[in-house]
Amino acid sequence: MKIITEEALNQAAECLQHGGLVAFPTETVYGLGANALDPIAVAKIFEAKERPTFDPLIVHIASLSQLDDLYAKPINPLVYELARHFWPGPLTIVHQKSDLVPGLVTSGLDSVAVRMPSHPVALKLLRMAGVPVAAPSANKFGQLSPTSYKHVEKQAMPIDFLIAGDDVAGAVGIESTVVSVDNDVCSILRPGVITAADLQKAIPGLIVNVPGENVKLTSPGLLNSHYSPLKPLYFVTSDQTELPVNSGIIVHSATAKVLNANKVIRTSDNCNLLEIAANLFASLHQMEDDDKVEQIFIERLEEKGIGIAIMDRLKKATYQYKADR
Ligand code: AMP
Ligand code: MG
Numbered sequence: 001m002k003i004i005t006e007e008a009l010n011q012a013a014e015c016l017q018h019g020g021l022v023a024f025p026t027e028t029v030y031g032l033g034a035n036a037l038d039p040i041a042v043a044k045i046f047e048a049k050e051r052p053t054f055d056p057l058i059v060h061i062a063s064l065s066q067l068d069d070l071y072a073k074p075i076n077p078l079v080y081e082l083a084r085h086f087w088p089g090p091l092t093i094v095h096q097k098s099d100l101v102p103g104l105v106t107s108g109l110d111s112v113a114v115r116m117p118s119h120p121v122a123l124k125l126l127r128m129a130g131v132p133v134a135a136p137s138a139n140k141f142g143q144l145s146p147t148s149y150k151h152v153e154k155q156a157m158p159i160d161f162l163i164a165g166d167d168v169a170g171a172v173g174i175e176s177t178v179v180s181v182d183n184d185v186c187s188i189l190r191p192g193v194i195t196a197a198d199l200q201k202a203i204p205g206l207i208v209n210v211p212g213e214n215v216k217l218t219s220p221g222l223l224n225s226h227y228s229p230l231k232p233l234y235f236v237t238s239d240q241t242e243l244p245v246n247s248g249i250i251v252h253s254a255t256a257k258v259l260n261a262n263k264v265i266r267t268s269d270n271c272n273l274l275e276i277a278a279n280l281f282a283s284l285h286q287m288e289d290d291d292k293v294e295q296i297f298i299e300r301l302e303e304k305g306i307g308i309a310i311m312d313r314l315k316k317a318t319y320q321y322k323a324d325r
Pocket of ligand 1: 055111175176
């Protein structure tokens with residue numbers, strides 16, 4: 001793995017053109033990219049991440065004209081309307097795929113997920129490479145998402161180039177909102193910082209389905225357990241008075257109780273949801289890396305607005321440790 005900076009981006013772009021793997025920053029999390037139209041290159045992503053092939057990938061583009069190669073014609077006008085409001089940015093749009101997109105990218109589905117990231121380095125790399133780039137998060141399957149190149153380095157995956165730069169923290173920090181479009185209805189498949197209310201505000205009258213009691217929306221790859229640190233992670237309960245020895249705690253306001261934790265990380269001083277999302281994975285990585293911490297506790301959030309997306313990640317991150325409590 002060669003770690004390069006933005007100045008040497010042309011090497012990474014050439015590598016993508018020739019079927020290699022490049023880890024690059026985006027405003028959500030670090031991505032592990034390969035030419036989306038080259039099935040052998042895409043296979044390397046699944047191999048490096050040890051990701052099951054039933055979990056489809058998101059294809060990244062730098063220009064709207066690239067949609068012509070990716071989506072089947074006719075492209076629903078709602079796609080362009082969503083793109084006009086939210087691209088570049090953390091919104092992924094699922095639509096019928098063209099024949100050019102390999103089945104491995106979409107796990108055999110007849111639709112493909114596409115996003116135009118807003119991170120300047122990602123956009124520059126995509127423009128230089130000139131190919132659409134399939135990129136899931138640059139971590140081993142099921143583990144914490146990386147928001148800094150150091151988090152990617154720690155995973156020791158077989159990557160050709162890793163682009164070093166500033167932390168993504170301070171930007172979005174959690175994975176994109178994923179929506180599918182069907183006629184004039186938009187369905188949220190995965191919550192993110194762009195909420196149903198944001199979609200409706202941008203496009204007045206738009207019908208937005210959200211997963212809930214009455215609507216079961218399915219998207220492959222949305223597993224119960226995901227985004228987990230290598231140490232047990234639990235929600236701290238409101239009536240909890242003590243933590244086990246050698247616990248770390250992650251809280252979201254300056255006034256939160258920290259109990260007897262021997263390491264405390266505050267994602268925000270005043271429960272600012274955008275700030276919490278931006279700092280979420282970095283705080284979990286810091287706990288994972290600290291030898292003083294044997295288990296991690298984290299405060300819950302109200303499941304409203306962006307809180308839905310953050311709690312979605314945290315419920316999956318705590319899932320595998322539930323039985324141990
Ligand atoms: P990530 O792991 O962040 O790259 O996001 C990939 C996720 O996007 C998958 O796990 C799916 O939940 C969703 N996704 C990708 N492609 C599709 C598709 N064609 N249909 C529905 N959901 C998709
Ligand atoms: Mg991921």
